[in-house]
Amino acid sequence: MKTLIYGVTVITANAAFDVIPNGAVAFENGVITYVGPTPDEKARAAYDEVLDGRGGVVLPGLINTHCHAAMALLRGYADDLPLQAWLEEKMWPLEARFTAEHVRWGSLLAIAEMLKTGTTTFVDMYDHMDEVARNVEETGIRAVLCRGVIGLCPREVQVAKLEEAKAFARAWRGAADGRITTMMAPHAPYTCPPDYIREIVDAAAELDVPVHIHLSETAREVEQNVRDYGVRPVEHLRRLGVFDRPTLVAHAVHLTDEEIAILAEHGVKVSHNPGSNLKLASGIAPVPKLLAKGVTVSLGTDSAASNNNLDLFEEMRLAALLHKGHTQDPLAVPAAEALKMATIYGADAVFQRDRIGSLEVGKRADLVLLDTRAPHWHPHYDPVSHVVYAARASDVRRVYVDGRLVVENGVCLTIDEERVRYEASRLAAELTGRSLF
Structure with a gap:
């Protein structure tokens, strides 16, 4: 079916970062076929489905490049703690009790939240990943999935985890009509011994998939790396051959200028998680x-347990504001740059710039229609500025992934939200022993 959305302001996020007033986007069989000014009435008649979007803004689907979706079950369980205490005393003991059922409903809760807030692609690193993949397949979202591997365990368990991660990456790569791609994911330098990281990198090379890993999230883990291995984490991973593979690192908070140069030299991609890091x-x-x-x-976004939401509109605004204040430079991260970080840079970070991340003919039809009738959108000066500094996730009206309508008027069309809320709350109460309001 040939679909046309017209009369909208189109923010392409392409190389020229075109903004088209009274623009239109058309797609067929999941592929964008037209981006430009609104066609005349005669030309519009050639389409099977025509949507008058006047007053709206269309932008590429947002791309969340670091998430632990199933941890949505632990949203608000343990707040206001430093990372290591939060992980070791609160998160890991409960996560050790997660079953496939927890991951199924926790990740489905997260997917519903992401779709409703305009995210069309997410990167997920966790356990029981077959459940997440099946949820992706059924809900229509796009995802880059990896079985996260922590190597602080006996050798036989390490081997089993690695084989499981390889089997998952092999089985699901290209699944869901190409909406699923896979990576290999050693959790972090402080949770995986050096030889184990080398094994995982070798597996990534064997499977020809990228590597995803946490890097230098806290000062404490950097100091530990120096104590244990004599170098900081970036040099440590470089020596282990991690950066010889296409690599996406999460956080990258504590970096020296020399480390930044190493990341640049090796083409390493970074997922910035301002909400969680703050x-x-x-x-x-x-x-x-x-x-x-x-x-x-x-x-x-990182997980909903450390954020506590999966709203990329909030992350865009944080990224644009945070670095202005920190550097005392109002040009540190302009609005357009923040929007690129959520779209075309996200596509680059997951090694799919040729397929998603911008509204261009030939790319997959992942797009979001925003309603701009609310007071916070007026007066209409600069649509890019408004998307980053004024828009809210509640402005999302329609979401398409691969040309399929998955959200309409703020409602997920592919998910039974009432059932998901019930099951997630039931499991959370059983897991934590807490009464839920």
């Missing part, structure tokens, strides 16, 4: 320096 008091990533050196910086 809440856990991990620090502020040197995003302006990374961008200045040509490093691709995208946006991630």
Whole structure:
């Protein structure tokens, strides 16, 4: 079916970053076939489905480049703690009790939240990943999935985890009509011994998939790396051959200028998680320096347990404001740059720039229609500025992934939201022993 959305302001996020007033986007069989001014009435008649979007803004689907979706079950369970205490005393003991059922409903809760807030692609690192993949397949979202591997365990368990991660990456790569791609994911330098990281990198090379890993999230883990291995984490991973593979690192908060140069030299991509890093008091990533050196910086939410939401509109605004205040430079991260971080830079970070991330003919039809009738959109000066500084996730009216309508008028069409809320709340109460309001 040939679909046309017309009469909208189109923000392409392409190389020229075109903004088209009274524009239109058309797609067929999941592929964008037209981006430009609104066609005349005669030309519009050639389409099977025609949507008058006057007053709306259309932009590429947002891309969340770091998430642990199933941890939505632990949203609000343990707040206002430093990372290591939060992880070791609160998160890991409960996560050790997660079953496939927890991951199924927790990740489905997260997917519903992401779709309703305009995210069309997410990166997920977790366990029981077959459940997440099946949810992706059924809900219509796009995802980059990896079985996260923590190596602080006996050798036989390490081997089993690695084989499971390889089997998952092999089985699901290209699934869901190409909406699923896969990575290999050693959790972090402080949770995986060096030889184990080498094994995982070798597996990534064997499977020809990228690597995703946490990097330098806290000062404490950097200091530990120096104590244990004599070098900081970036050099440590470089020596282990991680950066010889296409690599996406999460956080990258505590970096020296020399480390930034190494990341740039090796084409390493960074997922900036401002909300989570602020809440856990991990620090502020040197995003302006990374961008200045040509490093691709995208946006991630991390988990709903450390954020506490999966709203990329909030992350865009945080990224634009945070670095202005931190550097005392109002140009540190302009609005257009923040929007690119959530769209085209996100596509680059997941090695799919040729397929998603911008509204261009030939790319997949992942797009979001925003309603601009609310007071906070007026007066209409600059649509890019309004998307980053004024828009809210509640403005999302329609979401398409691969040309399929998955959200309409703020309602997920592919998810039974009432059932998901019930099951997630039931499991959370059983898991934590807490009464839920």
